[in-house]
Amino acid sequence: VLTVDFDGYLTPEQLAEMEELTNAAFRKGQNIHIFFPSEEELKALDFRSKKELKGKVRIVEFPEADICACCGTHVKNTAEIGSFKILSSFKHRGGTRVEFAAGKRLINYINMLLRESASCVEQLSAKPQEISGALKQLYSEKNQLAEKLSKKSERIMNLISDSFPSEGKLLFVSEPELTPFEIKVFCNRLAEKKNFESILVLSEQAEKKLFNYILFSKEPNLAALSRELNKELNGRGGGKPPFVQGSFASSEEEIRKAVETKLG
Structure with a gap:
């Protein structure tokens, strides 16, 4: 060309x-x-x-x-x-x-x-002149499937959240392969339903060798605490209190220990 x-x-x-x-x-x-x-x-x-x-x-x-x-x-x-x-x-x-x-x-x-x-x-499985129509149908089916999966994911999150205590100082939750959006929805739901001072929702992304997270906390110095955690756990991210989010390139054990030390 x-x-x-x-x-x-x-x-x-x-x-x-x-x-x-x-x-x-x-x-x-x-x-x-x-x-x-x-x-x-x-x-x-x-x-x-x-x-x-x-x-x-x-x-x-x-x-x-x-x-x-x-x-x-x-x-x-x-x-x-x-x-x-x-x-x-x-x-x-x-x-x-x-x-x-x-x-x-x-x-x-x-x-x-x-x-x-x-x-x-x-x-x-379409004729050459039917490719655009077949793709349109495929995307329509994809969106319908995504909607069904979203509803199922919501029901699963509700069931999991019901299994946790109602209140406490720190709630540490680890669920694998959640999308950043699902992590946010999950943490928001827990913050609404539970009475914890801090809630950390963590999800391992195995292919990327890191954990995505979102942290809810009533801690007044959450922004500074977030920077400390990122530095300690090889992380990145931030946000507007009472929520901060990002990723940690550390093990789950190291993340749990660091968060419990600062918020537990």
Whole structure:
């Protein structure tokens, strides 16, 4: 994939016109004119150049399309390029960057898309023209499943929270593989239902070799205490009292000991 940058914004209609005009120029099969004009001839030429040029200048002319100063390699005839396709465009440094492919690069790009499409067709059990609809259905089923899991998770949290004492100084809870959102919901529920001065909900993320946590505490200096725990337990995070959250890269035993020492 190649890119070219333009000054200003290009509309979809302008891009479509650019693509059509480029392909039309290729289809004409016109010979490329490469020449070295004299200094006087150069002054009379209307050509593209990024800077002021002096001395011997090589001019490349694509008939009815473009004329520019260039020392690069070019085809002899526009038909040699084949086809041209704009792949995408987006704002870039106050202008528009256009991504495109042509000739063999375009064929290679299309072949790559076809391989990806074939893989999607196989995995989704859908026809090529039905991929977007199949994906929409898949995301709908995913969201429905996520909603069911959320409700089940809520019921499980309620059952677990009911198994804990009603009050005390410190409640230490460790449940594996909870998401940060689930940890927050769990801690909030415990803080609402139980009468503890401090509640720590901890969840091991085995793949990352750390524990995510959220700490509720009536401790007036919770922010300073959170910084101390992070320093001691190789942690990171913070928050607004009475809640702080983050992660600890330490063992559960080390975390329990540190928290109990400061809050137990």
